[in-house]
Amino acid sequence: MIYYRDTFIEIDLDAVFQNVVNLKRHFYDGIDVIGVVKADSYGHGAVMVARTLVEAGVRHFAVATIDEAIELRENGIREPILIFGSVDARHLAIVAEYGLTITAYSFHWLKNALSHPQSKPVSLQVKIDTGMNRLGIVDEEQFREAVRLIRENPHFRLAGVYSHLATAEEEDETYYRMQADRFEAMIGGIDASGLMIHLSNSAGSLKRMPACVNAVRLGLFVNGISPTAAIKAGLPFELRPSLSLYTKIVQVKTVPPHTKVSYNGTYETTSETTIGTMPIGYADGYDRRLKNGRVWVNGGFAPVVGRVCMDYAMVVLDQCVEPGARVELIGPHIPLEEYCGWIGTNNYHATCAFTDRLPRIYKRQGEIVAVVNRRPQIRL
Numbered sequence: 001m002i003y004y005r006d007t008f009i010e011i012d013l014d015a016v017f018q019n020v021v022n023l024k025r026h027f028y029d030g031i032d033v034i035g036v037v038k039a040d041s042y043g044h045g046a047v048m049v050a051r052t053l054v055e056a057g058v059r060h061f062a063v064a065t066i067d068e069a070i071e072l073r074e075n076g077i078r079e080p081i082l083i084f085g086s087v088d089a090r091h092l093a094i095v096a097e098y099g100l101t102i103t104a105y106s107f108h109w110l111k112n113a114l115s116h117p118q119s120k121p122v123s124l125q126v127k128i129d130t131g132m133n134r135l136g137i138v139d140e141e142q143f144r145e146a147v148r149l150i151r152e153n154p155h156f157r158l159a160g161v162y163s164h165l166a167t168a169e170e171e172d173e174t175y176y177r178m179q180a181d182r183f184e185a186m187i188g189g190i191d192a193s194g195l196m197i198h199l200s201n202s203a204g205s206l207k208r209m210p211a212c213v214n215a216v217r218l219g220l221f222v223n224g225i226s227p228t229a230a231i232k233a234g235l236p237f238e239l240r241p242s243l244s245l246y247t248k249i250v251q252v253k254t255v256p257p258h259t260k261v262s263y264n265g266t267y268e269t270t271s272e273t274t275i276g277t278m279p280i281g282y283a284d285g286y287d288r289r290l291k292n293g294r295v296w297v298n299g300g301f302a303p304v305v306g307r308v309c310m311d312y313a314m315v316v317l318d319q320c321v322e323p324g325a326r327v328e329l330i331g332p333h334i335p336l337e338e339y340c341g342w343i344g345t346n347n348y349h350a351t352c353a354f355t356d357r358l359p360r361i362y363k364r365q366g367e368i369v370a371v372v373n374r375r376p377q378i379r380l
Helices: 012-025 038-042 046-055 064-076 089-097 107-114 139-154 176-187 229-234 336-341 347-352
Strands: 008-012 032-036 060-063 081-083 103-106 122-127 156-161 194-197 215-218 243-248 251-256 272-277 294-298 299-304 313-316 326-330 360-364 367-372
Touching: 008 012, 008 294, 012 032, 012 046, 032 046, 032 194, 032 299, 038 046, 038 347, 046 060, 046 064, 046 367, 064 081, 064 089, 089 107, 089 122, 103 107, 107 139, 139 156, 139 176, 194 215, 215 294, 215 326, 243 347, 294 313, 326 336, 336 347
Parallel strands: 008 360, 032 060, 032 215, 060 081, 081 103, 103 122, 122 156, 156 194
Antiparallel strands: 008 243, 243 326, 251 272, 272 313, 294 299, 294 326, 299 313, 360 367
16 A cells, blocks of 8 residues: 655554553453454554454454444454444344444343344343443343343343443542442342453553453553553553654745744744744644644754644754654654643544544564555545
């Protein structure tokens, strides 16, 4: 696959592989790992990340939508795939065709789904709401009845039960313990033998989990992202960030004092200043809210000035930089967390925001092994 831009995301698949190997070695011996690759693996690329996770021994995956699951299937991922999101009963045929597992998130949804039998059995996991108050069955009696109805129906198969944590990354574990205790109590009300039982995401997987849990869901960790600095510091190994973002300088100009730069003139020079223009903007996901940001170019930092435009952003250059110079926006010198501080968001929101205008370049042992450029693939 070719690409035509000098602005791209680079993904280190060796980092993904090593993160999973280290996590399994230190924390998840005897526990199944579910690779969460929803939202295109948080902007990293679901297919290539999933293939690497399979190499590292991951045998289960989770996504948010049918479309995300089909993308994995069409690209050779044969392992079980759980869909977290709500799936309309009208689409059960495609679910059965691709051998997917879907979420029974309410008693009302379940009764409707059971009235749509398919030629192939449909795999279900029941989601219970222990405190997130988003999706899930709350009532214990309804939960037990849901399990009974699925097990008695030959057109459906019960594969697991799970819930979702609301405060997994917080140091105060009061709410977490309430959710964990509620989850354990509800699981205790059914025969859970043979079922996949999971509660924890990346942050929650490091806490003391209920004894009934036999799987964890990892999304952030596999890509080398930690929910908080404290969690990262507490790991017995170093998470390796897999994502870097690069562009280049396309124009260099020297402007006099009192020159305004970019929209609305929010930045004005105080002396003769060299401005470099980069072909990246908020249409790529490089956030317009960025303040006091900087990039790495020619062995030094350069501040981003003026508003980030849709397709361009400008920097002040205090050294001799020629057009064509490579620029690091996120990478070894500009950590993702630093960029997030400039735009006022968290790390996984930032990576999810990077759009498909940015080609993804995948490397193993420093060599390019794949390029994903979605735009030329679109045919209407």
